[in-house]
Amino acid sequence: MTFHLDIADLHDTALVRRVQHRLDRKTKPLGSLGRLESLALQLALVQGREDPQLHAPQLVVFAADHGIAAQGVSAYPSDVTWQMVENFLAGGAAVSVLARQNHLALTVVDCGVRHDFAPREGLINAKVAAGSADASQGPAMSAAQCEQAMAQGAAVLRDLPGNVLLLGEMGIGNTSAASLLMCRLAGVPLADCVGRGTGLDDAGVARKLAVLQRALQANEAAVAPLDVLASLGGLEIATMTGAVLQAAAQRRLIVVDGFITTAAVAVAAAVAPPVLQRCVFAHASAESGHARWLARLGVQPLLDLGLRLGEGSGAALAWPIIDAACRLLAEMASFESAGVSDAS
Numbered sequence: 001m002t003f004h005l006d007i008a009d010l011h012d013t014a015l016v017r018r019v020q021h022r023l024d025r026k027t028k029p030l031g032s033l034g035r036l037e038s039l040a041l042q043l044a045l046v047q048g049r050e051d052p053q054l055h056a057p058q059l060v061v062f063a064a065d066h067g068i069a070a071q072g073v074s075a076y077p078s079d080v081t082w083q084m085v086e087n088f089l090a091g092g093a094a095v096s097v098l099a100r101q102n103h104l105a106l107t108v109v110d111c112g113v114r115h116d117f118a119p120r121e122g123l124i125n126a127k128v129a130a131g132s133a134d135a136s137q138g139p140a141m142s143a144a145q146c147e148q149a150m151a152q153g154a155a156v157l158r159d160l161p162g163n164v165l166l167l168g169e170m171g172i173g174n175t176s177a178a179s180l181l182m183c184r185l186a187g188v189p190l191a192d193c194v195g196r197g198t199g200l201d202d203a204g205v206a207r208k209l210a211v212l213q214r215a216l217q218a219n220e221a222a223v224a225p226l227d228v229l230a231s232l233g234g235l236e237i238a239t240m241t242g243a244v245l246q247a248a249a250q251r252r253l254i255v256v257d258g259f260i261t262t263a264a265v266a267v268a269a270a271v272a273p274p275v276l277q278r279c280v281f282a283h284a285s286a287e288s289g290h291a292r293w294l295a296r297l298g299v300q301p302l303l304d305l306g307l308r309l310g311e312g313s314g315a316a317l318a319w320p321i322i323d324a325a326c327r328l329l330a331e332m333a334s335f336e337s338a339g340v341s342d343a344s
């Protein structure tokens with residue numbers, strides 16, 4: 001399976017030098033805005049300009065069900081997936097509150113939820129199937145399903161305004177899919193990729209580990225990143241992967257949420273490494289494995305709030321910090337323009 005989009009490497013030393021100079025002339029001690037300065041530099045590189053601007057940020061929640069949930073790998077039943085989609089649309093979920101607080105447009109994409117939704121504003125129907133198959137028995141998706149999901153994710157992005165994509169997801173069982181992807185893509189032992197998800201106890205985690213071990217065996221042949229995605233991923237993760245590749249090709253900034261959205265980005269980056277240059281990793285999730293995966297990817301999360309929710313909640317929380325970095329670069333006075341004395 002292939003999926004080709006042209007994603008340029010953003011290397012531009014002249015631009016970095018110009019933006020660093022701008023930052024250094026701002027009315028502040030040299031380097032005193034810390035991480036916000038490297039964020040501002042990243043935004044400039046993503047947009048290829050000294051004065052980046054962020055507009056119409058889009059928080060997109062990709063939702064789907066997982067066949068493997070039937071094996072008891074989650075503390076909650078699969079029905080929670082569609083019920084939470086209704087909750088997102090009604091404005092009552094954590095991410096709904098955070099999106100409102102931060103003026104983020106919230107869209108839910110039904111990539112494969114096992115439920116028929118009435119059409120309405122804020123909901124995009126990109127259903128490939130009524131849930132993925134049980135990966136402990138064979139591939140979660142066929143190659144054709146995976147390709148369709150990725151193409152639909154790319155199409156969703158093409159139709160959305162703005163230049164920022166914030167990733168969110170919903171799908172009971174999807175920490176299992178993400179753990180499998182981490183294990184196979186990053187080569188980390190399975191036990192170090194598996195956590196409590198929605199809140200499994202120790203016996204639940206042991207059961208989840210045994211089920212996921214079977215899934216690895218049942219899909220032993222999958223090694224290439226998109227084959228791994230089809231075999232061990234899920235419909236929302238595949239759709240998100242297509243969306244991430246499209247967003248990267250359009251030089252949108254991509255704000256990554258927790259463990260599951262990292263899975264989609266890791267697949268996209270395995271296919272096209274420059275994807276990571278466009279990504280801001282919002283937070284380190286409490287899901288065990290996430291911090292290690294971020295370290296493997298060579299990236300540093302902005303926040304560490306002990307979140308283990310998903311939905312895009314961490315991405316929404318990081319948004320005002322990213323917005324601040326951009327505004328500081330654009331709006332702060334320089335020593336010259338403000339008539340402030342520089343270091344002697």
Ligand SMILES: Cc1cc2ncn([C@H]3O[C@H](COP(=O)(O)O)[C@@H](O)[C@H]3O)c2cc1C
Pocket residue numbers: 073074075076080084169170171172173174175176196197198199309310311
């Ligand atoms: C009420 C509720 C709201 C959620 N919002 C996000 N998730 C999160 O939990 C799920 C993954 O965990 P697992 O793999 O253990 O099922 C995903 O749906 C994720 O977005 C939720 C889970 C629940 C129960």
Ligand SMILES: O=C(O)c1cccnc1
Pocket residue numbers: 175197198257258259260261285286287290307308309310311
């Ligand atoms: O980090 C996440 O994305 C996460 C963790 C636990 C449950 N759902 C999502």
